Amino acid sequence: MSEPLEGDWIRVPPGYLLTTFEYDTDDPIVWPEHAHEEHELLWSAGGMARLEADGRVWAIPPALAVWVPSRIVHRASAERGARVRATYFTPGGPNTVAMPGVVTGVAMTEPLRVLLDHNLLGSLADDARLRLQRVILDLLMPAPRESFDLVMPRSTHLHMVASAILTDPADKRTTADWGYECGMHGRTLARQFEAETGITFTQWRILARMQLAIRELTHGRSIVSVARRVGYRNPSTFIDHFRSLTGQTPAEYVRGSRGEKPNAG
Known part of the structure; x- marks a missing residue:
């Protein structure tokens, strides 16, 4: 239908x-x-x-x-x-x-x-x-x-920042960089971002990266290429972040999404 x-x-x-x-x-x-x-x-x-x-x-x-x-x-x-x-x-x-x-x-x-x-x-x-x-x-x-859910900031300028990160989670601009674009101090932006989302700017960006990562992984991309696509130079850091959020490695998550049974042992 x-x-x-x-x-x-x-x-x-x-x-x-x-x-x-x-x-x-x-x-x-x-x-x-x-x-x-x-x-x-x-x-x-x-x-x-x-x-x-x-x-x-x-x-x-x-x-x-x-x-x-x-x-x-x-x-x-x-x-x-x-x-x-x-x-x-x-x-x-x-x-x-x-x-x-x-x-x-x-x-x-x-x-x-x-x-x-x-x-x-x-x-x-x-x-x-x-x-x-x-x-x-x-x-x-x-x-x-x-669930990989993200709270979106309410303020117009912070919503713009969050939307830009969702579009390109590999964007490496810091809170100081974003503060400059928004006409405010980086520390002020960081405090306001955490107040409106409940988590730090860094934590929020990691979740945004995981959202893109699971899409890329389910499309069959390799773990190394996905790690680079979402902004990680070191794939092991990407794997650690992924496991901390899901309880699974990226490989285990992909196998589960395909209905495959875990490897024995």
């Missing part, structure tokens, strides 16, 4: 718990701000999507989904060739009450992906489809550690 993401119409058919729509993009696309009555799980069957909600930016590679509760205003975008999927859930349905009332990451495990695909593509009797959908609800597990 290819209906628009936005609007007030009801997506989940009567008698069911969820439904999924497909959005395969030939060109980069942006869905403007909108909200809906259903809860939503935004995920990718291939390529990279991005979601903005509650002043945060979420990277969505194939290994991650993002849970958007009912009535939360959000906007989404996807790169050329991405295969975006939006699964909508009936508000107040079984087990959705266990999900948080805020936007959060959900690990896109292989069982969850397989069952979502089967619900979308499989030919099932009504009672079998309902049983399948109940299992899908049981598999929804918040995974904020893997």
